[in-house]
Amino acid sequence: MRLTYKEIELKPEKSFLVRRDTVPCIEQDWHFHKELELIYFLKSTGTRYVGNSIDRFQPGELYLIGSDLPHLFRNDKEYYEHNIDNQVADVIVVKFVSDFLGSDFISLTESQNLKLLFEKANRGLKFSSYVSRLVHDVMIELVESTGMLSVIGILGILDVLSSDKNCISLCPEINNTFFRKDEKERMAKIISYLTQNFDKKIELEKMASIAHMTPNSFCRYFKKQTQKSFSQYLNEIRIRNACKLLIEGKLQITTICYQSGFNTITNFNRQFRTFMNVTPSEYMKKFQV
Template sequence: MKPLLFRVPKSDEESFKVQVDDQDYFYDPLHFHPELQLTLILESKGTRFIGDSIGSFKAGDVFLIGPNLPHVFRNDKQYYEKENNLRARAISIFFTLDSLGKDFFSLPETIHIQKLLKKSSQGIKIKHKTRTKVIHLMEKIEELDKFGKLLQFLKILDVISHDHELECLSSISFGSSFSESDSKKINDVFEYVVKNFSNEIKLDDVASVANLSTTAFCRFFKLRTRKTFTQFLNEIRIGHACKLLLEEDLNITEICYQCGFNNISHFNRQFKNITSYTPTDYLRVHQN
């Protein structure tokens, strides 16, 4: 599950790209690209990976994904079955920090948007009243002419930037704060963990993925992510546990072992530390 550098097709006649997807399932390799991505899920559900965050996605969800942040919207398994009559539909806007000019987002009138775009390096989920406004604006953008699209695009960013309750998803920024070499190491570790978190992961093994000694890896990871590798791994595992709690008919012990924990007491303790809930309380609070 190596993060792939994805090329967003864009013509010379547009400064940003509005893309409407309607397919059997979404593009499912883990990938990243230099463009920011604002996506509204119109129809579909599954598991999303954004940075080091795992969660579910469904129709009506809106995400802002920063540049070079590894991500994927992976549909549930029934979307890959033949004759399922399911569709994966979304509207996305792809743009760069200088799509409208190198200093456009540094103007006094747009500096508040610049702050939003910097925050997007961790991935953002847009919720509540802001989400409703953004859905309304994004559903209409494809119908507009070029100038209308530009005005609508700026309106969308303006609306989001005034929301002070945005949910940052990834605890790690994969953007320009890393050198190219560091980014590759972090991405390699990320892909290894996403692929193997349900199994035992030894520190020596993950250090070798980064081509570092164990001591050097621990120092490297803590310096660049501001957390230990064990903290990172536990957050990935508990993120998956939350999804299983809400979407699968499994008991807590089964979920514990499916997420890579081998001790129910340790699982419950980590779940409470990370979510502030016990698994039972989390299910009660978040069930529809």
């Protein structure tokens, strides 16, 4: 997997793109594109990587990804193995450029909230559950809407999103060099390797070789790009995976520890408590029926 730049998907006769994907799994590379992307998960679970942010995503969550912001939404392993009955990813995707209704429109006084929304999206936005529910029906209707009704629909959605006081920025701290085009390919190779191999032993020397650096140079580079140390970033990926397995409640904590890439249960417990402020057993109990 490598970083890819996706060309604009808009058709000449459309000012924005809307589609609903109902598929066994989300097939994505770490990628970026000129358009802003509104993503609404009706059914799907997995891990999201947006800029330097890592976390889980769940059904009912709504995101707005800014122009040229690298991102990847990766389903959990079982989606790709197709071993769960009726397990599908059901996602609504809306893509548009910031001036999709013309540069004059986005410059209007009445459009300033939208302009601010698009600027905030450069860090990636996750909207509150209340607002996600508020636009749920309109998002579904937008898939089938045509003509002026589709324009009215998307403007209504964006207006509601722009008023969400509880939305969160996914990348509260960004080093702008991370998003320079000449750095994206290098970071893509690093992050792609981590997302595919986090459950195995990962040597610092291996990561440095992928980046064509010495280990010391790699550590400095990684911290500069992500605002996190390499070990912190890797542990965060592993802890997010462990959270998913703990919520499912099908495996023993010791098994989850090793399946998430930790070598000892002591280290796993320590790292889990550092990230989640509770022990793995306490976290699991919160989701037991």
